[in-house]
Amino acid sequence: MSAVMKPAAPRAIELTAAVPGQAELLTSAALDFLADLHRTFEPRRQALLDARRRRQAEFDAGALPDFRADTRAIREGDWQVAAIPAALLDRRVEITGPVDPKMVINALNSGANCYMADFEDSTSPTWNNLIAGQRALREAVIGTLDFVSESGKRYALKPFAEQAVLIVRPRGWHLDEKHVLVDGGQGRSGERISASLFDLGLFAFHNAAALAAKDRGPYFYLPKLQSMEEAALWQDVLAHIESALRLPQGQMKVTVLIETLPAAFEMHEILHALRERIVGLNCGRWDYIFSYIKTLRAHRDRVLPERGQVTMTQPFLKAYSELLIKTCHRRGAHAMGGMAAQIPISGDxxxxxxxxxxxxxxxxxxxxxxxxxxxxxxxxxxxxxxxxLDAGMPAQHQHDVGRDDVVASREALIAAPLGTVSRAGFDGNVEVCVRYLAAWLSGHGCVPIHWLMEDAATAEIARAQLWQWLHHGELHLDDGTPVDFLLLQRALLNLPSKLAHENVVGAEKVQQAIALLDDLSHRDELEDFLTLPAYERLL
Structure with a gap:
């Protein structure tokens, strides 16, 4: 009599940290749901990350980004994205920020049309921050979220009809969640789950049905995509989630941030891959500048001047934003503008x-x-x-502005702007990197520095520019000073005494931040993301 082999039971999902209240979110059912997402999609994610590395190696060897020959039919075809839901037809002003309870309440109450609740560039992904953020958003969806400050001030949500529309941004495909391991055992460590799948999956598991019942999606911003294949992976993930949660196909809507240089050449293709659920593209200008530096890091003729000179009026950024408008409006999608990082200046x-x-x-x-x-x-x-926006766009949007005048060629999209690097610009980059890293390592994902709201994207510009200036040789400041590692060393040595007289978020992490920036700046290759080595130092 032959034995009947039973399929092996799924192996456990392991949590490597614990904070109060996480059991309410990370139930057995939620963990099974996340494990299923990991097992289904992790091989494709890893294959796409390998494809990124191969593509970057081609750029490092001298190739330049270009429009794809194999997708010409998509770019030239006559097709439209699905209809935009009523809640997202008017998005003239969106506020963005992290997911702590006070921010969630203030943003939803702010009077903006939409609030992008950000698990990515404005959140330091400590385990406590992630769980607190998921809990705050769940309570906001239910309508029970409130917050009392240390001074006793109480914050509460306005009625649902008066709130901004909630849009959630998970972390990008390149990031792992080290506190959630899948399928370990028998002496083998489990695999880290994708941070993207953890953030979006856990939020959807707890909130998708409630938001769908309110005709509010759920809605998401998708960051850091580099290709249509990465968009297609998101399409399959979202369809899988809809099926698992018994939602109609296409119920979950997305906006994609065009914030990498390779993605600027695949805007039609990204819209097409997500055409049953995408409602727009966004000019993620700060990450886009960072991506320009990173993608063309080996090209001596593409070195950018200091950050303050790289504005949206520079030809390569103007071409990118106008091509995004033309592409979106041709396909019936929103073309969202970028971030104003300024904050009010008191006392002056x-x-x-x-x-x-x-x-x-x-x-x-x-x-x-x-x-x-x-x-x-x-x-x-x-x-x-x-x-x-009211004066210039009296209707809900301006899809009728076709921008047929725009011809954004390959050369226009990669044209390097002219400019200089001043000592203040160099030292400013060093200060922003150190101050932001210190804040991030202490659990703060966005921090005001010199009346600008700095997040991971703006810090990445500063960090990548320092590496680029230092590693291309024979560069000089506008006063003739050589840009070399001695200049960096002096800036780093002078910084602690300067910061000692200022109210620095994460002051206890300044020396650690200096050491990390010094290490990253000296490496022969530009680290893909500042947050990758820094993440290993977070709890």
Whole structure:
């Protein structure tokens, strides 16, 4: 009599950390759901990350990004994305920020059309922050979220009809969640789950049905994509989740951030891969500048000047934003503008007026170009942005602005801007990197520095620029000083005494941040993401 072989039971999912309240979120059913996502999609994720590395090796060997020959039919075809749901038709002003309870309440109450709850660039992914963020969003969806500050001030949600529409941004495909391991055992460590699948999957598991019942999606922003194949992976993940949670196919809607240089050449293709659920593309300008540096890191003729000179009026950024508008409007999708990183300046009316004038000019440029909405980082900027968008875009959007005048060639998209590097620009990059890293290592994902709201994307520009300037040789500051490692050493040595007189978030981590920046700057190859080595130091 032959034995009947029974399939082996799925092996355990292991949590390597614990914080109060996580059991309410990470139930057995939720963990099984996450493990299923990992087992189903992790091989494809790893294959796509390998494809990224191979593509970057080609760029390092001298190749330049270009439009794909094998997808010409998609770019030239006559097709549209699915209809945009009513809740997302008017997105003229969106506020973004981390997912701590106070921020969630303030953002939903802010008067913005939408709030992007960010698990990515503005959240330091400590286990406590992630669990607290998931819990805050779950309570916000239910309507029970409140918060009491240390001073006793109470924060509570406005009625649902008065709240901004919630859009959640998970972390990118390149990141792991080290606190969740799948299928370990028999002396073998489990595999880390994708941070993307953990963030989006856990949120969807707990909130998708409730949001669908309220006709609110759920809605997501998808970051850091580099190709249509990566978009297709998201499409399959979302369809899988909808099936598992018994939602209609296409119920979950997404907006994709075009914030990598390779993705700028595949905007039609990304829209097509997600056409049953995508509602727009967004100009993620800060990450895009970082990606330009990283993608073309081996090209001496593509070195960028200091960050303050790399504005959206630079030809390569203007071409990118206008091509995004033309592409989206041809396909019936929103073309979202970028972030105003300024925050109000207290105690200096003249400086504050100048900063707000820059915000107004930026938003006027966006609406005149044809964008359908914009981002702000601070509630005080909402009214400024809304006034400009209302005047320039009286309808819910401006998809009728076809921008047929735009011809964004390959050369236009990769044209390096002219400019210089000053000592203040060099030292400013060092300071931003160290201060942001210190804050991030202490659990803060966004931090005001010199009246700008800095997050991982803006810190990445500073960090990548330092590496680029130091490793291409024979570069000089505008005063003739050589840009070399001695210049970096002096800036790092001078920084602690300078910061000692300022209120620095994460001051106890400054020396650790200096050591990490020094290490990354000296490496022969540019580290893909600052947050990869820094993440291993987080709890």
């Amino acid at each position: 009316d003249a400086a504050n007026d100048a900063a707000m004038a820059r915000v107004r000019a930026d938003k006027l440029r966006e609406v005149d170009a044809g964008h359908d909405g914009t981002w702000v980082a601070h509630p005080a900027l909402i009214a400024i942005a809304r006034d400009i």
